[in-house]
Amino acid sequence: MATECGVNKSRRFDPGMSRRTRRSTSLIVCYQDQHAPSLVQQLRQDDKLKTLFQRQGMELQPPYPYEDQELQSEGDEQETPNRYHDEQEEKPHHYLDEEQEKKPFQDQDGERKTPKQYLDEDQKTVQQCQYEDKKVPNQCKDEENTPGQYQDEEQKIAKQCKEEEEEEEENALEKYQDEEHKSLKAQHQCQDTERKAPGQCKTAKTKLITPPCANDVPRFSLQDLIQEKQLLIGEAKATSKLGNGKKAIADRKLPPPPAASSATLAMVIKRPDGGKKSMGVIRRCVQALNQMVKAKHGSKKNKPPF
């Protein structure tokens, strides 16, 4: 049991890191890209649950089905190293990118945030483990039934498992759609508030991360935490862009995505060129020549000053 919990922990943490490698220069695209992998993560969770259930069910089957289980286990074992290698390969690039873009202050912020995230994930892991532990006694009790009913019960169990799997899939899909819809709303609200005032934007962001209540106790789900991380990363990027004039100028040169055209236009409006007059071809040539003239004063050399 302890071993299984460790594997889940590493796998749950890695997707977040892997998603960081798919960064985009546009704030909107960053949100979209960061949100997209949630479906993959959900599917992975489903796979884990399936694996768990299959293993538990197979323990009660005759030796012949056990061979099938071994084959499946081998398949799982083969997959794990590949995933691990992929993640390892992705880390350096991601790390270098972050290192280049982050400022010392941001690095400190990043360091401050990591322990909390780690603790949260640990707590989640523990909770899931406890929940899984609670399930085991119920299943053991079922084993006390008579042999005559064993075959019937096996069939029932199999059927129930299938039904449960289908229900879980539907719930997962619905949940994913709801989450996606919420995130889109959040992005829209965020865009609207950005045009109004930074304070309002902060307020909207605060609302987004309000945890749902379960038995009158606020609990952050994995999805909420992922969204919070995305928002924080997006905020950091926006801050760095606004704070660095060169980047702001460079970003304006890039062709903005269609969804962000209004935001870009607003930025352009806020930073006019100052009404420069266009020069004729003669003055432009003279200006170009002036730029070639060396700035050094008092030069006594016979060479031309450009």
Added chain:
Amino acid sequence: GKLPCKLDRSSPSYDILFMLKVLEGLNRYSFHLVSDERNRAFVHGSITDLDDLKVDVSVVPQQEFVSAKLTDKLEQQMHDPLVLRSRCLPLWCTELMSACPFLFSFEARWKYFQLTAFGSLTPQHGNMMDTSGSGVMTERVPSFSRKKFKVDRDNILVSAAKVMQSHARSNAMLEVEYEEEVGTGLGPTMEFYTLISHEFQKSGLGMWRGELSGEAGLDNVHGGSVFVVAPNGLFPKPWSTHVDCSSFSEVNKQFHLLGQVVAKAVKDNRILDIPFSKAFYRLILGQELNIYDIHSFDPELAMTLMEFKALAARRKYLESSSSGDCKSTSDLSYRGCRIEDLAIEFALPGYPEYVLSLENSLDNVSADNLEQYVSFVVDATIRSGIARQLEAFKSGFNEVFPLSMLQVFSEDELERLLCGEQDTWDFAKLVDHIKFDHGYTSSSPPVINLLEVIQEFEGHQRRAFLQFITGSPRLPPGGLAALNPKLTVVRKHNSNEADDDLPSVMTCANYLKLPPYSSKDKMREKLLYAITEGQGSFHLS
């Protein structure tokens, strides 16, 4: 094509310099280019009305081509003590100035000219270019000196010839006084150049093309003299090689003397009162003229020649395109008349004694010889007919300093250097640039009356006023602000009644002694009397 300099052609700056050189040329010759294009359009039938051959172009101001950075660099080099002593500027300065003088400001080029031609940045008597008062005064190398001559006011050309014969090659500044007059110094010298300028404009000398007039708005010192009227500026009169040599010999001498006087005036920073045409300035600068340049000194002749040229070219074009159809070519007419019916003699317009061609001397202009006629007239007007006079002028000029030194200037700038400039006489400017002293301030009633009177003067009265005070009817380049010494008005004290006294001046110091007249009308009366009747002599006051 390439730039006439030794700059590295692979350098990006060479490309920009070449581009600017082309643009400057297009700007300078825009009238010629547009005129030629219009002519071609008529030849090919795009336009059919001769009136459409007229063009009106606007040019970009020369200031647009000036590079402030390069000008500063040049100024730094010219103020370097080693350069001043050795008179050796870095090669890039001379190369760029030769290839692209338009890149530098007029003031910088003036200093460059002074340094390269005479070895100093400014003459000793002041820097008329620098109106800010921060000019650098340096001694001429060799040291500055003056040479004084006594001349006969009634025979100014003969006197001038003698002066130049012995003084043209001298580095000393010329100073003039007049026989039987006690005044000497700057004023009489300035008036000497003015008197010579007027003498050169007399029609009897046979120097210039134009009509004859007795007054022409000039100072008619000698009663009955006839001056050339050239509204668009003076241009040499064509002289045929077939005329009497003795007659032309005198004309040649006058052009030689004119060259000496012009060069001396430039060298000593004196002002001439002679209105050369733009085309003549171009000739001085060594530029070739073409048919379109005639427009600058004789617009009517230029227009007629351009129309004739277009007709002749049109006829040739039609003949080459449809050789079988003789009717269309023969039907070419000039404003409704056949060329033959115009009854134009095959001679130079305005100068029938000038023989254009021995073969056609007895013929009239026709459609067959129209092209030849235009070619001969153009050649006589701006080339062969004036070639000898131009050579004489250049020969005289080069005796003082090399004429090629002037090529850093444009024709407009050369006119400005030689003849000064007209200045606006608004009240504020007068107050700013006139000094009031010895009993007068800017708010004194007599001063206010004076400023109002001279502001109300006509053009010829202003010229007379300036000549009365300075010796020259024109202001130096830079206008009133560049007048050195500064125009000063002082109160004239006299034991008699002020209204009975006349104003007097010290021309060496541009000093006007003005009695405190009782009224503005009285001041105008006395002032006009003085500036008109007080000319022609320098005595102590």
